[in-house]
Amino acid sequence: MNNNSSLRIAIQKGGRLSEKTLNLLENIGLEFDNYKNRILVPCRNYDVELLLIRDDDIPEYVQDGICELGFVGHNVTAESKADVTGLRALGFGKCRLSVAVPKNNGIKTLKDLDGCRIATSYPVLTRDHFEKQGIRIKTIEISGAVEIAPTLNVADAIADIVSTGGTLKTNGLVELETILNSQAELIQTNQPIDAHKSELIEKLLSRIGARQQAEKSRYIMMNAPSGAVERICDIIPSLKSPTVLPLAENDMVAIHSVIPTDRFWEVMEELKSAGASGIVILPIENMIV
Ligand code: PRP
Ligand code: ZN
Numbered sequence: 001m002n003n004n005s006s007l008r009i010a011i012q013k014g015g016r017l018s019e020k021t022l023n024l025l026e027n028i029g030l031e032f033d034n035y036k037n038r039i040l041v042p043c044r045n046y047d048v049e050l051l052l053i054r055d056d057d058i059p060e061y062v063q064d065g066i067c068e069l070g071f072v073g074h075n076v077t078a079e080s081k082a083d084v085t086g087l088r089a090l091g092f093g094k095c096r097l098s099v100a101v102p103k104n105n106g107i108k109t110l111k112d113l114d115g116c117r118i119a120t121s122y123p124v125l126t127r128d129h130f131e132k133q134g135i136r137i138k139t140i141e142i143s144g145a146v147e148i149a150p151t152l153n154v155a156d157a158i159a160d161i162v163s164t165g166g167t168l169k170t171n172g173l174v175e176l177e178t179i180l181n182s183q184a185e186l187i188q189t190n191q192p193i194d195a196h197k198s199e200l201i202e203k204l205l206s207r208i209g210a211r212q213q214a215e216k217s218r219y220i221m222m223n224a225p226s227g228a229v230e231r232i233c234d235i236i237p238s239l240k241s242p243t244v245l246p247l248a249e250n251d252m253v254a255i256h257s258v259i260p261t262d263r264f265w266e267v268m269e270e271l272k273s274a275g276a277s278g279i280v281i282l283p284i285e286n287m288i289v
Contacts, residue, residue, distance in 0.1 A: 001065045001191060006042075006049050007200045010061050010070035013039070013052035016163075017184050020092045021071040025050075028207035047200055058187075059084055065191030069201065075161060075182040079122045084187040088208060091215075093184035095163040097122055099129075100173040102150045107157065110135055110177050116156040119149035122179075126159040129179045147171040207286075214287040217258050220267075221280045226253045228275040235270045237263065258284070 002008045012018045022035070031044040041050040051067055059082035062070040070084070073093055077084065099118070101107040114135050120126045123139040130137045140155050147167050149155040159179060162168060168175065186208070188201065224232055229244055232255055236242055242257035255276070259267050264281065271279060 002068060004049070005196065006047050007069070007197045008049050008051055008067040010051045010053055010058045010067040010072070012055040012058065012072065015055060017055065017071065017073060017093045018052075021184065024071075024090065024092075024208070024211070028204070028211050047196075048204075056080075062187050062189050063191075065189045068189050068193055068197055069204075070187045071184060072187060073182050074185050075122070075125075075180060077185065077187055078180055078182075079124050081124060083190055085190055086185050087188050087205065088186045088212075090184040090186060090208075091212065093182075095161050095182050096178045097125060097159060097180040097182065098162045098178050099126075099157060099159050099176045100147075100162070100168050101157040101176050103172050103174050107176065113137060113157055113176075117154070118157050118159055119146050119155035120159040121146055122159055125179055129159075147173060206288075210286045210288050213289055214284040216261055217284050217287060218261050218264060219256070219282040219284050220259050221254065221256050221278075221282070222271060222276040223247065223252055223254055223278045224274070224276045226251050229253060229255065231274045232271060232276060235267060235274060237267070258287075 011021045025032070030046050030048065032041050032050065033044065035041045035050065035052065039052055041052065043049060051061070053061065055072055055076050058070040058072040059077045059080035061067045062084045063082040071090070073095070074086070075095065075097055077086070099110065107113060110130070110133060115137070117138045117140050118126055119140045119142050121141070121143055123141050126139055140149065142149060146158050146160045148171065149158055150173065151171065157176070158173065162175060193201070220236070233242060236257045236259060242255050245254045245256070247254055268279060
């Protein structure tokens with residue numbers, strides 16, 4: 001258990017997720033200094049400290065209550081089978097655990113791997129996946145550079161993390177099937193948490209929510225003839241009705257609103273054809289809805 005009165009959060013020390021995790025924490029207003037070469041990092045303006053450890057160790061630390069929270073890839077938590085609660089998917093660090101085989105070796109489906117050796121750093125998830133389909137395999141547990149195993153004839157296939165697919169390609173491997181889709185997530189201990197720390201967690205979650213909402217949205221401003229307002233309002237799928245301000249120029253108005261980031265280009269083109277001009281799009285830092 002964490003007997004310290006500060007909330008303790010585990011994050012990956014170096015690696016794919018650490019930079020994005022630290023960015024997220026800074027974007028929600030937490031200030032840390034000197035986290036290089038430190039394991040426990042205090043925060044200057046929030047009652048929290050970071051524990052920087054190997055990602056594989058995070059689920060267990062959180063399970064045991066050494067840390068109340070952890071930022072880690074879902075793949076790592078799933079493999080660990082740790083008793084923790086997933087609080088939020090974070091939208092970054094997207095990857096998948098996939099079975100891959102050497103190109104042109106005649107293996108077309110998972111069933112063709114019956115009796116084969118699979119090299120992986122994810123033996124638990126891999127065995128589960130094959131077992132469910134009644135396919136017998138032997139897992140060869142390797143902690144890194146799994147993709148080289150078939151070339152070395154240590155295994156017939158692999159089950160490994162794929163992000164861009166670059167590593168598989170370089171090693172002449174092709175994906176056969178996805179075992180698990182993953183992204184970074186925030187996990188919480190199932191051990192008892194005191195009132196002070198619970199409150200800190202609530203506040204962190206609401207800040208993360210505001211940040212995630214903001215990232216999904218853009219602030220849009222444009223000018224338009226007042227006669228076009230109605231059509232423009234139909235186009236903008238805003239949360240509330242847009243703000244319409246009269247301009248000094250004859251019969252022109254300025255319209256301000258919020259649009260979903262993923263509809264940006266579509267909306268932009270429709271607005272132009274409806275008569276909007278001087279369209280400006282701004283990122284939103286935080287958004288409390
Ligand atoms: C994973 C995996 C591959 C690579 C795939 O390792 O083991 O080597 O990423 O990424 P790509 O599809 O973009 O080429 P990771 O960097 O997560 O390191 P780790 O296995 O040491 O934790
Ligand atoms: Zn790792």
